Amino acid sequence: MAQKVLMKGNEAIGEAAIRSGCQCFFGYPITPQTEVSAYMSKKMPKIGRVFLQAESEVAAINMVYGAAGTGVRCMTSSSSPGISLKAEGVSYIAGAELPCVIINIVRGGPGLGSIQPAQSDYFQATKGLGHGDYNMPVYAPSSIQEMVDIIQEAFDVADEYRTPVMVMGDGMLGQMMEPVEFKEREGRKLKEKTWAANGLGDRTEHNVINSLYLQPEALERHNNKLQKKYALIKEREVQYEIYNVDSECDLIMVSYGTTSRICKNVINAAKAKGIKLGLIRPITLWPFPTEAFEKTINLTKHGYISVEMSAGQMVEDVKLAVSGRAPVEFYGRTGGMVPTPEEILNKVMEIVGGEK
Numbered sequence: 001m002a003q004k005v006l007m008k009g010n011e012a013i014g015e016a017a018i019r020s021g022c023q024c025f026f027g028y029p030i031t032p033q034t035e036v037s038a039y040m041s042k043k044m045p046k047i048g049r050v051f052l053q054a055e056s057e058v059a060a061i062n063m064v065y066g067a068a069g070t071g072v073r074c075m076t077s078s079s080s081p082g083i084s085l086k087a088e089g090v091s092y093i094a095g096a097e098l099p100c101v102i103i104n105i106v107r108g109g110p111g112l113g114s115i116q117p118a119q120s121d122y123f124q125a126t127k128g129l130g131h132g133d134y135n136m137p138v139y140a141p142s143s144i145q146e147m148v149d150i151i152q153e154a155f156d157v158a159d160e161y162r163t164p165v166m167v168m169g170d171g172m173l174g175q176m177m178e179p180v181e182f183k184e185r186e187g188r189k190l191k192e193k194t195w196a197a198n199g200l201g202d203r204t205e206h207n208v209i210n211s212l213y214l215q216p217e218a219l220e221r222h223n224n225k226l227q228k229k230y231a232l233i234k235e236r237e238v239q240y241e242i243y244n245v246d247s248e249c250d251l252i253m254v255s256y257g258t259t260s261r262i263c264k265n266v267i268n269a270a271k272a273k274g275i276k277l278g279l280i281r282p283i284t285l286w287p288f289p290t291e292a293f294e295k296t297i298n299l300t301k302h303g304y305i306s307v308e309m310s311a312g313q314m315v316e317d318v319k320l321a322v323s324g325r326a327p328v329e330f331y332g333r334t335g336g337m338v339p340t341p342e343e344i345l346n347k348v349m350e351i352v353g354g355e356k
Helices: 009-019 034-043 057-069 080-096 122-126 144-161 171-175 216-236 257-271 290-296 314-322 341-352
Strands: 005-008 024-027 050-053 074-078 100-106 164-170 177-180 240-243 251-254 277-282 284-286 304-308 328-332
Touching (some): 005 009, 009 034, 009 144, 009 177, 024 057, 034 050, 057 074, 080 100, 100 144, 100 171, 144 164, 144 216, 164 171, 240 290, 251 257
Parallel strands (some): 024 050, 251 304
Antiparallel strands (some): 005 177, 240 277
């Protein structure tokens, strides 16, 4: 067994990316993810890889486009306002079918907002980060260990499907420290990148990286191809945890990331009051784990409650998954405020009844 080391979340992201074969990192500092860039700036040049602090977030994502087009593994990281600036470039990357990993350590918004943790980028990440009909896989780890494990998965998924992949944490996950183990693991068996613009080699024709289709018929064919790919990702790549739903529950909470850790404490506190709670924890926010609701719809007396560090975003996907078959409630804090177990439990008892 590998030895565990105590690391800050942002630095663990950098180390996991390096161990996953990331060859190029392009970024721009913004709190609360700046340590990702700082870590990569120290480590990457020492092992013959590329670190470049771009002049802006817009420049950084376009550098990712260029590097990804040559077939090398590359990554960028930012926090909420910086991700907004990258949105156009991410759409280009999706349109050109280029693999890359994007880290978003979410902070409170809108606007410059605050540097405190939030989950208010859910819509931005899952409903298409930019223009056009596209999606990208979005992972939401709940611990630094899970984040480290997911980075390898993210690079593999990006390469397998030729798509940008986002790993989305919040400011708390980026800044906290936990013991982590960097496990030796086999990656997926991936095809050779015969599409890459990395020299003519044995080919007779140059590969061209492009997302421009001036003929509407050609663009529609390309979009249909992308939609088939997204359908395949939905079929194969959904990840979630169902916790404490071995029998009927009074209520099932739905939460992701660090908020789900708070919800697990709420489950223990509710048990002392004779209330049984369960939890659905999406690990992939896109594709959303609709099947988790199919498995639990008959195991909840009072339906579901979506618990988020937002004004209510994931709750819309929960309602779509439940499709009117059970009540769906919401509890959230916004602006960088973190919900406490006591607050959540009080909301639960309003719904199911019980002694406060």
